[in-house]
Amino acid sequence: MPVKNVNELVQTVFSGMSPLVIDGVTDEGERIVVRARTPTEAAVWPVCGAPSGRVHGYQLRTVADVPVDDRRVVVRVRVRRLVCPTRGCRHTFREQVPGVLERYQRRTARLTRQVKAGVEELAGRAGARLLAVLAVGLSRHTTLRTLLRIPLPTGRTPRVIGVDDFALRRRHRYATVVIDAETHERIDVLPDRTADTLEVWLRKHPGIEVVCRDGSATYAEAIRRALPDAVQVGDRWHLWHNLCDATLSEVKAHSTCWATVLDAPIYDGPRAQTTLERWRQVHDLLDQGAGLLECARRLQLALNTVKRYARADQPERMLRVPKYRASLVDPYREHLRKRRAEDPAAPVKHLFEEIKALGFTGCLNLLHKYINQGRADADRSHISPRRLARMLLTRPDNLKTEQHGLLAKLTASCPEMTQLAAGIRDFAPLLTPHADNADALTRWIAQVREADLPHLRTFTRGLDRDLDAVIAGLTLPYSNGPTEGVNTKTKRIARQMHGRAGFTLLRHRILLG
Secondary structure, eight states, X not given: OOOOSHHHHHHHHTGGGTTSEEEEEEEOSSEEEEEEEOOSSOEEOTTTOOEEXXXXXXXXXXXXXXXXXXXXXXXXXXXXXXXXOSTTSOSEEEOOBTTTBOTTOSXXXXXXXXXXXXXXXXXXXXXXXXXXXXXXXXXXXXXXHHHHHSOOOOOOOOSEEEEEEEEEETTTEEEEEEEETTTOOEEEEESOOOHHHHHHHHHTSTTOOEEEEOSOHHHHHHHHHHOTTSEEEXXXXXXXXXXXXXXXXXXXXTHHHHHHHTTOOOOOSHHXXXXXXXXXXXXXXXXXXXXXXXXXXXXXOOHHHHHHHHHOSSGGGGOOOOOOOOOTTGGGHHHHHHHHHHOTTOOHHHHHHHHHHTTOOSOHHHHHHHHHTTTTTSOOOOOOHHHHHHHHHSOGGGSOHHHHHHHHHHHTSSHHHHHHHHHHHHHGGGGSOOTTHHHHHHHHHHHHHXXXXXXXXXXXXXXXXXXXXXXXXXXXXXXXXXXXXXXXXXXXXXXXXXXOOOHHHHHHHHHHO
């Protein structure tokens, strides 16, 4: 609809100040000045509630408003000081304009809303720079003060919560975030991740019925002490992650089995001899009745290293397949093999020029390394333990046709690899919550303990230590995934402030998010 006159244009541009009477607008170049006044109707004194229209005097307020055309807008409002008619009440009062002018503020309410929206996302210097582009001049200190004055959501006690820790300073200081696991709203941020702090918070918020967490024993103890009747739900992602680690360890332990299927060599140099000799030393001491700590002390090894050797029932299980990744030289392996068979003394420089003419885009050093590793003379497998573990853990529908055949060949290399593949295949459906998963998990644990898979048995012992929470995680629809998502956003906030934000400011931004 077209604008018919200047007054209608003014009312359109400055519609946010409709409770005021606009007397005029002046263009001063870098800024626009709006002259306005309050209407003549009676105003209500907020203390006694009595209306008054008797004017004692006038005062001029100067406030900033939303910019127009990239220029600052200054509003000069004439407000009345009225006389209160109630005997014994305060003699005079200055009228307020709710929704437009707030007490003691130098910005209109709508400009304040825009400033708060900017500082919520950026804060500090970044918020000040953004507001400067929008023709709102604020210092970084003012943006932080504005941010901290934004009221936090009122505290409430949800029925289902999620708790997780995040780093304030990695490996030194950590904090705890608490969210509503059903609505994903932030509830609170605690200054550390100790059991006592979480216990105190839980006791102040009765009514919580379900708590989602990871495998932290600290959180489990705090929940048990504060809310003994609450259901603790273990996180399914962490269960799968722990199974992935156990699978990788099992695949490494059976390298001598599946590597022979691909005619892949095993390390046979001095390092392999050292590994075999160390295995014999560890098991000799164990046969003599020495404990793991005593073995570590006598052999001057780390306790975890001794445990790893003690877990292997055969020395060959400690040997590994060389970790050869795919290389730019691989497409030219046959050419190199043929040329080196014809002329074993062929200079690497000449070979480099030949494959470069065939399309090789790598450098000379890469070719030197490839030849020195022996990869040009023998068929070395590119299947590393990590890659094989990844194929075992990938959903079968997402594997390529050739990967299905390769995986079937590798898992049939020994009974343990076959049992490992079957164990993973049986555990994966349990990650979809269902009421029958509790009995299925019990059967799966019993099946794994009958197999010769020590790393997977270690994983089942971890399940036993937190069995109730694990069963709840596999049978209930709740998850700690939303809490992990909040932690990801928290890391973005911390990086945005270059890691220099104190806990108070960081907590404020997390809860406002």
